[in-house]
Amino acid sequence: MSLFFFSDNQIKPINAAGVPVTDLLVQRGYGIFDFLRVAKDKPLFIDDHLDRFFRSAEIMRLNIPQTREDIKNIVKELIQKNQLAYSGMRMLIAGGDAPDGYTIEHPHLIIIQAPLAEPTLALPQSGIKLASYNYQRQIPEVKTTDYLMAIWLQPWMKQQGADDILYHHNGVVSECPRSNFFLVTKDNVLVTAQQNMLKGVTRKNIIEVCTQNNIPFQVRDVNISEFATAKEAFITSSTKRIIPVEQIDEFAIKSNYEASFAKKIYDLLVIMED
Amino acid sequence: MSLFFFSDNQIKPINAAGVPVTDLLVQRGYGIFDFLRVAKDKPLFIDDHLDRFFRSAEIMRLNIPQTREDIKNIVKELIQKNQLAYSGMRMLIAGGDAPDGYTIEHPHLIIIQAPLAEPTLALPQSGIKLASYNYQRQIPEVKTTDYLMAIWLQPWMKQQGADDILYHHNGVVSECPRSNFFLVTKDNVLVTAQQNMLKGVTRKNIIEVCTQNNIPFQVRDVNISEFATAKEAFITSSTKRIIPVEQIDEFAIKSNYEASFAKKIYDLLVIMED
Numbered sequence: 001m002s003l004f005f006f007s008d009n010q011i012k013p014i015n016a017a018g019v020p021v022t023d024l025l026v027q028r029g030y031g032i033f034d035f036l037r038v039a040k041d042k043p044l045f046i047d048d049h050l051d052r053f054f055r056s057a058e059i060m061r062l063n064i065p066q067t068r069e070d071i072k073n074i075v076k077e078l079i080q081k082n083q084l085a086y087s088g089m090r091m092l093i094a095g096g097d098a099p100d101g102y103t104i105e106h107p108h109l110i111i112i113q114a115p116l117a118e119p120t121l122a123l124p125q126s127g128i129k130l131a132s133y134n135y136q137r138q139i140p141e142v143k144t145t146d147y148l149m150a151i152w153l154q155p156w157m158k159q160q161g162a163d164d165i166l167y168h169h170n171g172v173v174s175e176c177p178r179s180n181f182f183l184v185t186k187d188n189v190l191v192t193a194q195q196n197m198l199k200g201v202t203r204k205n206i207i208e209v210c211t212q213n214n215i216p217f218q219v220r221d222v223n224i225s226e227f228a229t230a231k232e233a234f235i236t237s238s239t240k241r242i243i244p245v246e247q248i249d250e251f252a253i254k255s256n257y258e259a260s261f262a263k264k265i266y267d268l269l270v271i272m273e274d
Numbered sequence: 275m276s277l278f279f280f281s282d283n284q285i286k287p288i289n290a291a292g293v294p295v296t297d298l299l300v301q302r303g304y305g306i307f308d309f310l311r312v313a314k315d316k317p318l319f320i321d322d323h324l325d326r327f328f329r330s331a332e333i334m335r336l337n338i339p340q341t342r343e344d345i346k347n348i349v350k351e352l353i354q355k356n357q358l359a360y361s362g363m364r365m366l367i368a369g370g371d372a373p374d375g376y377t378i379e380h381p382h383l384i385i386i387q388a389p390l391a392e393p394t395l396a397l398p399q400s401g402i403k404l405a406s407y408n409y410q411r412q413i414p415e416v417k418t419t420d421y422l423m424a425i426w427l428q429p430w431m432k433q434q435g436a437d438d439i440l441y442h443h444n445g446v447v448s449e450c451p452r453s454n455f456f457l458v459t460k461d462n463v464l465v466t467a468q469q470n471m472l473k474g475v476t477r478k479n480i481i482e483v484c485t486q487n488n489i490p491f492q493v494r495d496v497n498i499s500e501f502a503t504a505k506e507a508f509i510t511s512s513t514k515r516i517i518p519v520e521q522i523d524e525f526a527i528k529s530n531y532e533a534s535f536a537k538k539i540y541d542l543l544v545i546m547e548d
Binding site: 018019020021022023024025026027028029030031033060061090092094095102103104110112135138139144145146147148149150151152154155 | 292293294295296297298299300301302303304305307334335364366368369376377378384386409412413418419420421422423424425426428429
């Protein structure tokens with residue numbers, strides 16, 4: 001069965017068309033997107049995602065032809081038509097056709113829905129390994145389609161025996177390519193990066209539940225020197241909520257699952273989705 | 275009239291199809307390209323462009339399904355079918371569909387031919403203005419489709435009253451977004467960047483004609499502090515050969531057109547194309 005998607009101002013079967021080869025997205029890599037999870041036909045935290053989507057578009061000077069309400073209606077219609085209880089919804093603004101190959105004139109919206117496994121009910125028991133890499137994403141506050149470095153580094157990452165990459169710039173930790181990073185310091189404070197990264201919706205939700213539940217946290221520069229003494233680490237995303245990290249480079253991080261910040265916060269996030 | 279292009283292993287009308295919305299090029303900005311000029315039905319310096327194209331592909335781990343001979347034959351067929359005496363030929367490798375949205379499995383070739391004005395017979399008399407900007411392109415030795423910064427900077431560039439951007443990284447000059455940069459020092463030596471930029475085919479040809487004609491040149495780091503005392507400056511590309519530069523930031527550069535390095539080299543490049 002072919003799924004439906006939105007493109008060229010209409011909902012149509014996904015195999016019907018692609019992005020024109022003359023589009024700035026294809027020729028110059030100029031585009032932004034956002035991605036949200038749909039659970040039991042409900043697009044989770046869609047207002048937060050739309051806030052970020054419109055902010056990304058504004059910074060990149062990509063005028064979205066649709067209003068927020070238009071987009072919400074398209075999302076609703078796709079959910080009804082595609083009948084995928086658990087899925088991911090990718091909203092994309094392509095730079096569009098540019099007669100001179102360079103000037104933004106006709107940005108356009110594409111929305112794709114695809115099946116997605118629902119995260120587990122409880123925080124996963126086992127963690128992943130991260131390999132840190134010195135790199136600063138360009139225009140980092142925007143969710144651009146630029147994943148050149150992330151994909152290019154995949155073979156290197158596998159050579160390190162790692163499951164994901166953790167970017168830092170000259171020692172200051174920013175983010176993983178598709179998730180935010182949190183660490184619990186030797187003094188039992190939860191910390192996460194404050195700048196030069198994408199501010200995830202799950203990260204925002206975690207800051208909210210920490211505030212509401214008196215969980216000590218700091219939003220500040222995090223340094224790679226803190227890996228050695230970390231009591232706990234995890235990454236966060238809309239797709240997975242939280243994934244524990246048990247190693248970063250050569251540093252093993254041993255946390256107590258039951259007593260972890262991650263487990264407590266995970267349970268609060270699950271409640272928040274209801 | 276619709277032009278023909280190559281995609282999905284066939285030559286077909288260009289309005290027929292686009293790049294699938296699920297392609298790594300669309301979703302993750304993962305692709306490379308090369309661009310060459312066709313003059314009087316002859317694809318200029320196609321071997322140099324194919325050398326760079328295959329090198330870009332190798333570095334980015336994009337296996338080109340076609341051989342060099344295959345590509346030359348497709349280019350020849352497009353030239354015959356499209357009947358554009360003067361044109362540009364864009365060869366592109368898209369990352370292709372990735373079931374996990376991340377792993378390169380099916381890279382594919384797209385070739386687009388489009389009309390292009392032939393450069394003037396002699397070097398243009400008037401020059402352009404450049405605005406310098408501190409930025410380092412990622413994976414700079416590869417001609418990726420990443421022009422995010424170049425396009426994003428267009429309004430800034432226009433505010434500066436400039437015609438193009440000149441990238442430097444902490445004072446060391448690299449390139450313009452779509453061309454190489456040359457400068458004549460106060461000691462009458464032609465200099466151009468040696469690293470952290472894309473090595474253009476026209477740049478290569480200039481190095482060749484300078485060597486053959488005893489024109490003094492150096493391939494070395496060029497510093498922005500050299501703008502103030504430059505006797506001449508120009509940018510080079512396959513599309514335009516050479517464009518004189520008469521201002522960089524606040525520094526006016528006044529060269530003698532008839533006695534310029536640019537004019538001498540331009541004339542040699544025209545001969546080289548025959």
